[in-house]
Amino acid sequence: MPKTVFVGMSGGVDSSTSALLLKEQGYRVVGVYMKNWSKDLPGMKCPWAEDLADAKRVAVKLGIDFEVWDFEDAYREKVVDYMLAEFKKGNTPNPDIMCNQEIKFKLFYEKAMEAGADFIATGHYARVKQSSLLRAADENKDQTYFLYRIPEEALAHTIFPIGEMVKPEVKKMAEKHGLHNAYKKESMGVCFVGEVGMRDFLKEYIDVQPGEIQEVETEKTLGYHEGAVFYTIGQRHGLYLNGEKGAINDGLPYYVVKKDLKNNVVYVSKNLNDKNLWTNELKLKDIFLRREMGASQPVFARLRHRAPLIPAKFDGKKLIFENEIKRPAPGQSAVIYDGEVCLGGGIIE
Amino acid sequence: MIYLDHAAATPVSRKVFEAMEPYFLSDFFNPSAAYLPAKKVAADYEAAKATIAHAIGAKTSDLVITAGATEANNLAFTAINARGRVGDFSGTGVAPARRYGRSAPSFSVVTSGHPLKIPTRPRILYLVTEHDSVRRVAEQYGGEAIRVLPSGLIDLDDLKTKITDETELISISLANNELGTIQPLAEVAGIIREVKIDRMKRGIKTQLLLHSDASQALNLLDINVARLGVDLLTLNAAKIYGPKGVGALYVSHDTKLKPLTMGGGQEKGLRSGTENVPGVIGFAKATELAREHLNGNRKKYASWRKILLSELQGCEIINKKHTLDNFVVLCYNGIDAERLIFLLEEKGVYVATGAACAASKGRKSHVLKAIGLSDAQIAGSLRISLGETNTDEQIHEAAEIINSVVQSEYERIRHA
Numbered sequence: 001m002p003k004t005v006f007v008g009m010s011g012g013v014d015s016s017t018s019a020l021l022l023k024e025q026g027y028r029v030v031g032v033y034m035k036n037w038s039k040d041l042p043g044m045k046c047p048w049a050e051d052l053a054d055a056k057r058v059a060v061k062l063g064i065d066f067e068v069w070d071f072e073d074a075y076r077e078k079v080v081d082y083m084l085a086e087f088k089k090g091n092t093p094n095p096d097i098m099c100n101q102e103i104k105f106k107l108f109y110e111k112a113m114e115a116g117a118d119f120i121a122t123g124h125y126a127r128v129k130q131s132s133l134l135r136a137a138d139e140n141k142d143q144t145y146f147l148y149r150i151p152e153e154a155l156a157h158t159i160f161p162i163g164e165m166v167k168p169e170v171k172k173m174a175e176k177h178g179l180h181n182a183y184k185k186e187s188m189g190v191c192f193v194g195e196v197g198m199r200d201f202l203k204e205y206i207d208v209q210p211g212e213i214q215e216v217e218t219e220k221t222l223g224y225h226e227g228a229v230f231y232t233i234g235q236r237h238g239l240y241l242n243g244e245k246g247a248i249n250d251g252l253p254y255y256v257v258k259k260d261l262k263n264n265v266v267y268v269s270k271n272l273n274d275k276n277l278w279t280n281e282l283k284l285k286d287i288f289l290r291r292e293m294g295a296s297q298p299v300f301a302r303l304r305h306r307a308p309l310i311p312a313k314f315d316g317k318k319l320i321f322e323n324e325i326k327r328p329a330p331g332q333s334a335v336i337y338d339g340e341v342c343l344g345g346g347i348i349e
Numbered sequence: 350m351i352y353l354d355h356a357a358a359t360p361v362s363r364k365v366f367e368a369m370e371p372y373f374l375s376d377f378f379n380p381s382a383a384y385l386p387a388k389k390v391a392a393d394y395e396a397a398k399a400t401i402a403h404a405i406g407a408k409t410s411d412l413v414i415t416a417g418a419t420e421a422n423n424l425a426f427t428a429i430n431a432r433g434r435v436g437d438f439s440g441t442g443v444a445p446a447r448r449y450g451r452s453a454p455s456f457s458v459v460t461s462g463h464p465l466k467i468p469t470r471p472r473i474l475y476l477v478t479e480h481d482s483v484r485r486v487a488e489q490y491g492g493e494a495i496r497v498l499p500s501g502l503i504d505l506d507d508l509k510t511k512i513t514d515e516t517e518l519i520s521i522s523l524a525n526n527e528l529g530t531i532q533p534l535a536e537v538a539g540i541i542r543e544v545k546i547d548r549m550k551r552g553i554k555t556q557l558l559l560h561s562d563a564s565q566a567l568n569l570l571d572i573n574v575a576r577l578g579v580d581l582l583t584l585n586a587a588k589i590y591g592p593k594g595v596g597a598l599y600v601s602h603d604t605k606l607k608p609l610t611m612g613g614g615q616e617k618g619l620r621s622g623t624e625n626v627p628g629v630i631g632f633a634k635a636t637e638l639a640r641e642h643l644n645g646n647r648k649k650y651a652s653w654r655k656i657l658l659s660e661l662q663g664c665e666i667i668n669k670k671h672t673l674d675n676f677v678v679l680c681y682n683g684i685d686a687e688r689l690i691f692l693l694e695e696k697g698v699y700v701a702t703g704a705a706c707a708a709s710k711g712r713k714s715h716v717l718k719a720i721g722l723s724d725a726q727i728a729g730s731l732r733i734s735l736g737e738t739n740t741d742e743q744i745h746e747a748a749e750i751i752n753s754v755v756q757s758e759y760e761r762i763r764h765a
Binding site for chain 2: 056
């Protein structure tokens with residue numbers, strides 16, 4: 001009797017090839033499209049029905065069962081509401097991390113197990129070895145940054161079929177097997193809404209007020225913003241000052257260094273050495289550790305998806321860096337690694 | 350390729366394409382321009398409109414050219430607000446039907462600071478199985494749906510009970526786009542005539558118009574606006590081997606509409622914008638060809654339909670009677686028809702589930718629901734629509750391929 005794997009299929013090439021590999025490895029494979037979001041925004045058609053059709057077309061091609069599981073209510077509550085609340089606080093949350101923690105590796109995992117699964121699988125670039133979460137073979141694509149919080153129990157029953165492959169191999173394999181979506185464009189923007197930027201999405205859900213953009217050193221008003229929540233500390237582009245984008249008179253760019261949500265003021269500076277932009281330690285909250293580690297143990301931290309690994313130490317509450325780093329936005333995650341093993345991480349305060 | 354989805358789209362036929370070509374390349378002038386070559390284009394345009402109008406027994410001046418059937422349907426509904434009357438509060442705009450749910454019993458109008466409740470009953474009735482381009486508009490106006498019988502035909506008793514003194518417009522397609530069901534429009538017109546006479550006797554001046562979306566039917570039914578008794582009729586070039594994005598609305602001479610597009614005042618001010626000359630030339634040619642081959646094609650499609658009905662196995666026929674000759678709607682119990690579509694596409698056979706628009710939005714067909722099919726039946730339903738791209742051999746081959754694919758699906762399910 002072959003083992004049963006429920007594989008989350010998004011309609012993209014990564015999860016499609018994952019299903020293909022599992023099928024070839026002799027598993028009984030059930031493809032599941034997780035319907036997390038289907039609402040259109042004005043002038044923007046949510047691509048869910050097309051993605052679903054892509055996933056289903058592949059499932060039919062592979063001759064595997066296929067189901068649609070509706071997680072819209074939970075997604076709205078656990079991911080979107082969380083995200084909106086964080087933005088309202090002035091933070092920059094990461095909805096993908098929350099989606100993996102609450103939906104894919106919780107609700108989907110639980111429902112699959114109830115339905116008789118031995119394992120679940122997704123098209124993430126990551127690896128599991130002896131219940132440890134490992135970075136993907138394709139360092140360029142590694143998605144462990146998004147997976148550091150997934151529950152241990154789910155991880156123990158998870159297969160990442162493409163974790164040992166690099167993206168070009170995945171595409172080639174899909175093409176070789178006649179999968180129509182081998183070269184489907186990767187979705188940009190807010191993952192669940194499609195080709196729409198976060199700003200456009202937030203505009204629909206957060207009531208924002210325009211306000212002033214001030215130079216932090218002089219408190220001089222340089223221009224106006226559409227709403228302070230749209231701005232991220234350290235952000236450079238997208239600032240319209242005196243009608244010019246990101247630059248003023250002398251051509252030097254401005255950076256967001258501070259936000260005053262109460263008075264709805266965004267502070268900027270031309271001074272790249274502004275103290276708000278740099279730090280040599282980061283305090284973390286909502287820490288999720290997959291492994292114990294000593295305070296003196298040298299580790300690496302990743303502060304954004306695909307960002308370089310930075311040498312650091314973690315004392316259980318904060319990350320300490322040898323050199324100053326550019327301060328990441330509060331609400332983003334810091335993920336900690338020992339070699340290729342993901343040790344966990346936390347949310348930057 | 351065996352294309353069995355002519356209700357979704359038809360190729361532009363060679364003769365239509367050739368008729369259109371000069372109007373793209375050499376006779377491209379704006380019909381409103383003053384010089385002679387432009388005047389010739391204007392005359393050709395009018396002649397093309399005449400061809401279309403005459404095909405349905407109408408005058409050229411009764412036809413408004415639109416960019417497709419959806420626009421024509423939208424335009425038809427402006428009849429509701431076109432006649433302003435003293436004391437007619439309902440003409441203040443679109444009733445907020447969606448907010449208050451389907452029944453929309455009343456809405457408030459603010460007069461001199463006091464909200465005043467004015468009871469309004471729906472002014473629009475529409476068949477529940479209408480295409481979204483009718484349904485969505487009707488809903489916006491707070492319209493009420495008329496039921497259909499399990500056969501897909503209009504429930505005339507339901508219609509009679511739902512017509513009130515407020516009813517102004519009734520919209521019923523000539524042939525349904527998912528089932529091919531041909532509605533007894535002349536009977537509906539008869540009911541409307543009686544209501545109108547009764548209203549006249551009682552001194553009620555409210556208009557009562559019949560609109561019909563005939564998008565699917567111009568090449569499959571003999572259409573005459575007088576015989577059908579319609580005041581408004583939607584036509585579509587794209588379904589009759591003409592170009593996409595070209596349609597027309599027949600408007601009887603005493604029906605008043607309001608434009609949706611303002612501008613240069615073309616189409617009697619109802620549809621501004623430079624005339625789509627090649628499109629209308631193509632539409633006319635397609636109409637001409639459709640009328641010429643009407644009877645021959647109907648016979649051919651009816652015989653193919655018969656072949657499919659006898660050769661296809663393991664299915665239930667949904668559109669048994671009162672249907673366009675080229676529609677075959679089937680239900681495979683326990684099978685997910687969408688899987689069949691993907692399996693068939695691998696073999697070069699193209700069919701549909703429900704309406705293409707509904708399928709792309711991931712919604713279940715409201716039409717199949719309305720005729721009383723269960724969710725499982727809806728999921729197992731396939732729509733085959735035959736057409737000019739098909740041949741005798743293709744029909745047999747298609748039946749064979751569909752049968753084998755269905756067989757393989759049943760086997761897969763059995764082993765799972």
